[in-house]
Amino acid sequence: MRALVTGGGGMLAREVVRTLEEEGATVHAPTRRELDVTEQAALIAAFEDLEPEAVFYCAAYTDVDGAESNPAEAYAVNAVATARIARLCHDRDASLVYPSTDYVFSGEGSEPYRTDDPLSPLNVYGASKAAGECAVLAAPRGCVVRTSWLYGDGGANFVTSIVRKAREGGALRVVTDQIGRPTWTRQLARILVSLQAGGAQGMFHATGGGQPVSWHGFARAVLEHAGVGGEVVPVSSAEFGRAARRPAYSVLDCSETESRLGAIADWRADLAAFFASAGNGVDD
Numbered sequence: 001m002r003a004l005v006t007g008g009g010g011m012l013a014r015e016v017v018r019t020l021e022e023e024g025a026t027v028h029a030p031t032r033r034e035l036d037v038t039e040q041a042a043l044i045a046a047f048e049d050l051e052p053e054a055v056f057y058c059a060a061y062t063d064v065d066g067a068e069s070n071p072a073e074a075y076a077v078n079a080v081a082t083a084r085i086a087r088l089c090h091d092r093d094a095s096l097v098y099p100s101t102d103y104v105f106s107g108e109g110s111e112p113y114r115t116d117d118p119l120s121p122l123n124v125y126g127a128s129k130a131a132g133e134c135a136v137l138a139a140p141r142g143c144v145v146r147t148s149w150l151y152g153d154g155g156a157n158f159v160t161s162i163v164r165k166a167r168e169g170g171a172l173r174v175v176t177d178q179i180g181r182p183t184w185t186r187q188l189a190r191i192l193v194s195l196q197a198g199g200a201q202g203m204f205h206a207t208g209g210g211q212p213v214s215w216h217g218f219a220r221a222v223l224e225h226a227g228v229g230g231e232v233v234p235v236s237s238a239e240f241g242r243a244a245r246r247p248a249y250s251v252l253d254c255s256e257t258e259s260r261l262g263a264i265a266d267w268r269a270d271l272a273a274f275f276a277s278a279g280n281g282v283d284d
C-alpha cells in the first residue's frame, strides 16, 4: 500500500510511519517544509506524484492556547486544508484517517463521551478540529479517530516535560480538575493503521484504557515511573490560568473501536511500556 502521512516529524506521525512500515507499506511522510498542507498546489502535486491509497492526516495546528489568538492559522491547517485533502481522497478513491480530539466536547458531562454525542468545543482549537471532522466525514472513505492526552517519542509532551521539570527541581503545579485518559502515540498509531486496514469509515474514539485520571494524578504516575522525586502541587484550572478553556471531563467511550480491534490496554500499562521503550526521549 502507498501511504501519505502529512505532518511528518510530528509526534504521532512518527509512530504512524513506524507502524505502517512494519506492515510493509510504502510511506511518504513529508514535513511541513516539504509539504505545507495549506498550499493547495503543493497538495495536488503530492497526490499526483505519490498516488496515495491511504492518507493519514497527522498535520495539525496543536497549540491549544496559541489558537485563541491565531484562529485563522488553526482553521487553515485543521479544517480548510483537511477539506481539500478530503476532496482529493474522494476524487482518487483514497482512504483518509484524521486524528481528532476530546476538546470537541464541553467536558460538562460525567459519563464517557460517545462518538455521536453533541459537540460543544470550549476553545478555538477544538472548534477547528470539529470543522475538520465534518469535512472528513463527508468523504466516502473518511475515518475520524478522536483521542486525548497524547504523549510519545520525539515531541514536546506532558510526560517528558514533567520529568524534565522535576529533575530541574522545584515544585510542579498540576491541575486536579481536568479528568481524562492519557494515550501513548505508539498504541494510537497501531489503532489508526488497523482501522484503516479494516476499511473503517465514520467516527471512532481511541485513548488509553482503564480508569480516568486527573492531570495531577497522571503527573504523579509519570514521576513514579521515571523514579524522580518531587512535589506535585495540586491546583485548579482557574488558578493555573491559561488562554484557552479546557474541558473538565473529557473521557471518551472507546467501545466501538474495542469491538472492532479488541480491548485497549490500560493507560498505566502503556506508560510503563513507554518508559521501558528505547529512544523515548525522556533522558534527552
Ligand SMILES: NC(=O)c1ccc[n+]([C@@H]2O[C@H](COP(=O)([O-])OP(=O)(O)OC[C@H]3O[C@@H](n4cnc5c(N)ncnc54)[C@H](OP(=O)(O)O)[C@@H]3O)[C@@H](O)[C@H]2O)c1
Binding pocket: 006, 007, 008, 009, 010, 011, 012, 013, 031, 032, 033, 035, 036, 037, 038, 057, 058, 059, 060, 061, 062, 077, 098, 099, 100, 101, 102, 129, 147, 148, 149, 150, 151, 155
Ligand atoms: N497532542 C495531544 O495531546 C493531542 C490530543 C488529542 C488529539 N491530538 C491530535 O493528534 C494529532 C497529532 O498530534 P501531535 O501531538 O502529533 O501533534 P504535533 O507533534 O504538533 O505534530 C503536528 C505536525 O503537524 C505539522 N504541521 C503544522 N502545520 C502544518 C502545515 N501547514 N503543513 C504541514 N504540516 C504541518 C507540524 O509541523 P511543525 O512542527 O513544523 O509545526 C508537526 O510536525 C493532531 O491531529 C492533534 O489534533 C493531539
